Amino acid sequence: MNRLLLRILAAALALPLAACATLSPAEYARAEAIAVDARDTTVDCTRADRCAAPSPLRALAGQAFAASAPDAPRHYALILDEGGEALLARLDLIRGATRRVDLQTYIFDKDDSARLVLDELLAAARRGVKVRVLIDQLSAIADLEILAALAGAHQNLELRIYNPTFGLAKPNYLHYAASVVCCFRRFNQRMHNKLLVVDDAVGIAGGRNYQDDYYDWDGQFNFRDRDVLVAGPAARAMERNFAHYWDDRRSVPVAHLRDVARLLLERGAPGLPPAQPRRPDRVQAMQRAAADTGLVRERLADRALPVGAVAYLADLPEKHHGDQASEGAGAAGLANLLAQARQEILLQTPYLVLSDEALGIFRQLRAREQPPRVVVSTNSLAATDNPIVYALTYKYKRRHVRELGFDLFEYRPFPADPPVDPALGAWHPGQPPAGADPAVARSELPGGSLGGSRGSGAAQVEDKLRTETRPSLLRTSTPANRPVPVIGSGPRMGLHAKSMVIDRRIGVVGTHNFDPRSETYNTEAAVVIDDPAFARALAASIERDIAPGNSWTVAPRRKPPVLSGLNYSVGKVLEASPILDLWPWRYATNYAFLPGPECPHALPRRDPDFHRCYVAVGDFPEVRLGPKSIFTRMLTAFGAGLVPIL
Structure with a gap:
């Protein structure tokens, strides 16, 4: 066994040398001259x-x-x-x-x-x-x-x-x-x-x-x-x-x-x-x-x-050269904006994985005598293109809803009112055009690529290496990190917008996912506009995404008749463990609005009539996972250690 390990280690150490075989300076000069x-x-x-x-x-x-x-x-x-x-x-x-x-x-x-x-x-x-x-x-x-x-x-x-x-x-x-x-x-x-x-x-x-x-x-x-x-x-x-x-x-x-x-x-x-x-x-x-x-x-x-004034908050490439003065330049500006909020924060991110710094900011906001309302729009498991990252969102739902007080909404894979226009060639979620090729317009994605049916085998592997949320071999090599099979047909949608509105006065649109990877590994950028009219327009766009037909509402479950305190305490303790979190009774789950004569309008989750107008649809609505549901829960258990690179 020791000899085998030594061979593996020697092969691993030899990889960089094999990968670095290069051309001579003269050959590079000739190639440049040819171009x-x-x-x-x-x-x-x-x-x-x-x-x-x-x-x-x-x-x-x-x-x-x-x-x-x-x-x-x-x-x-x-x-x-x-x-x-x-x-x-x-x-x-x-x-x-x-x-x-x-x-x-x-x-x-x-x-x-x-x-x-x-x-x-x-x-x-x-x-x-x-x-x-x-x-x-x-x-x-x-x-x-x-x-x-x-x-x-x-x-x-x-x-x-x-x-x-x-x-x-x-x-x-x-x-x-x-x-x-x-x-x-x-x-x-x-x-x-x-x-x-x-x-x-x-x-x-x-x-x-x-x-x-x-x-x-x-x-x-x-x-x-x-x-x-x-x-x-x-x-x-x-x-x-x-x-x-x-x-x-x-x-x-x-x-x-x-x-x-x-x-x-x-x-x-x-x-x-x-x-x-x-x-x-x-x-x-x-x-x-x-x-x-x-x-x-x-x-x-x-x-x-x-x-009026527009600010472009962007990291510099020095962030990648170890220059501490420039590292997180864009992230620092966004953190300052969050900390200044007084009444409300509308936050939209496809991957709700908070860094330690962001977690600290939201805890400080929550601790205020009059904390601002925080509304978060993010992906459901059925809508996300990255199930591994979603496992961490799922793991910390209790923290997001109970401790931080988020009003949390998860985007549906087939939103009823998405911002798409067939006149410009768009595919409407769940409604492929008449005569569309069923091999192209399918939702299950059994090993296919996100970019459409571009072939199979090695070509599909190449495509997966170039999708937004899989920037390393470790995550492209597993079928688990592809959009999960869903109940429904036709093309689906997943949230990718990264935006924020603060106090209906400041609007932010950019590339920052408000996560550890954006703060540490990536360079990011955002446009910040301090203008009430623009902020209202951006808020209306986000609020359209969290409307009942486009998103599910995340809210606490009804308390069980017995042992509700024990259930909560055990779930909270296991949440802190990076190696075991298989507790089946989660604090919060997803709800769908049921309009009717007694429920004409959508309600906030804190409304006394919420449970009369909303029905629980489970932790993973519209997902056809089968055995993969177990895998998702296992990722919830072991995924915390992956936060820095996700």
């Missing part, structure tokens, strides 16, 4: 505005700058709730760019929506617009040919990859295993920021990546997400923050990655493979919508709210 020589230098437009298309959203920035003074900035802000509108806004801004487009993201896929954006970026570069794209390596385009093609596509397009594992664009399982063995913290530090800035004048920030399921275009599982568009002086702060990442040593030009460089050396710079959309009709409809200035003005620009 540079292949780049098209032709510019299609000689006009000063680079032949930009009329953009109602870009025009908002001109109005904001004209109304601003050095000590009194003015902005326009637009909440992007619908996935189709969020994609439409991006296309409109890219087409309207006159000088520069900077895009920063955690995930960039190669599906219909991502390829549509990529083609628009290339078209902007050919017009003469400077385009810079920065993608976190863990979730970058999983196709070496496309990456090599982009390295040599055009002189005005630059692509860099953030924190590549062992200098690779596409690591395999050996490389991931090596990174865990040799340097887990370094390779687990990810750039979770999502930002699009055009001409230093208008920006979009929020939760959405570049993948179909963020724009309601996936036939299996879509994210209910949220961005905010900001036009005006704050875009300059967004641009400055982007520049910090672009210039950071962890941001590597794509041609300098070992596997991309090797392809360039062996085959030269390939041409970009032609787009092969799965739904060409939808792509063409979106392109037509982006060309319709009146439509963009009516659906988007006319709804933008005039606001």
Whole structure:
């Protein structure tokens, strides 16, 4: 046995050396030269505005700058709730760019929506617009040919990859295993920021990546997400923050990655493979919508709210260099906002896993003589894309409801009133379009990927490595960390929005999940707008998500007739144990509203008539788990130790 252990240890220690086999400096220089020589230098437009298309959203920035003074900035802000509108806004801004487009993201896929954006970026570069794209390596385009093609596509397009594992664009399982063995913290530090800035004048920030399921275009599982568009002086702060990442040593030009460089050396710079959309009709409809200035003005620009000061709270890449002064810069600002709350906090997060710091803040708020009301919108097990993380939410329900006093709501997988628009190609939860391919529009996801039916076997494994909530091999390798089977058919939704409203005065939209991973491992960003009208609009959006048809209410169970005190005490003691928590009688569970003559309106859980108007639907409503329910409870027992990396 000792000899076997020594062999395993020796193999583990050898992994980093095997993973680090690299090219010589001369070979890297040759690969870079091949990419540079292949780049098209032709510019299609000689006009000063680079032949930009009329953009109602870009025009908002001109109005904001004209109304601003050095000590009194003015902005326009637009909440992007619908996935189709969020994609439409991006296309409109890219087409309207006159000088520069900077895009920063955690995930960039190669599906219909991502390829549509990529083609628009290339078209902007050919017009003469400077385009810079920065993608976190863990979730970058999983196709070496496309990456090599982009390295040599055009002189005005630059692509860099953030924190590549062992200098690779596409690591395999050996490389991931090596990174865990040799340097887990370094390779687990990810750039979770999502930002699009055009001409230093208008920006979009929020939760959405570049993948179909963020724009309601996936036939299996879509994210209910949220961005905010900001036009005006704050875009300059967004641009400055982007520049910090672009210039950071962890941001590597794509041609300098070992596997991309090797392809360039062996085959030269390939041409970009032609787009092969799965739904060409939808792509063409979106392109037509982006060309319709009146439509963009009516659906988007006319709804933008005039606001005053806007702050962009964003971590710097120094957070990943051990600079304590900059670590948690974004998180610190959000913590200060929470601590200042007086009457109410509306918090929306897909993963309710509180860090020690956040737990301390909420306990201090709760201890006040008049504590603010705290309303939390999060995922149910049926809606989440990450069951392992949900196990921790489930484990601490008593603490959230009883000790912290949260009014907690869990999102349904088939919400009755989701913010989706079929006119922009959206799949409505539970209602696939007539004639839809049942292999694409299914809810059970028996080992399939979140990005749609992209094949099987190794291709599905690749896709899972690039989903938002599985940034390590440890969690992608288990079937347990995929959306669970549910009762129902058609595509479902899972909450992904990260937002907050404080005292109906301050609105926050960003990437921060308010969890330990966001504070420690990821870099994050958030837009903060101190404006009552914007805060009310954001509050209305969150309150729509927690309406009875869209979410279940979490509330204490009816007290059992006997031994209620003993049941509570045992559950509380076991909750503190990281290794055993199988107590079957939980303090709180999920409830559904039953409207009727005596219950015309939804009630808060503290209302004396609550149990008359609500029916308990169990801890895991609409989940078809079978044996997996036992596994979830086991994760509840042992999952506490995983908090730092979840």
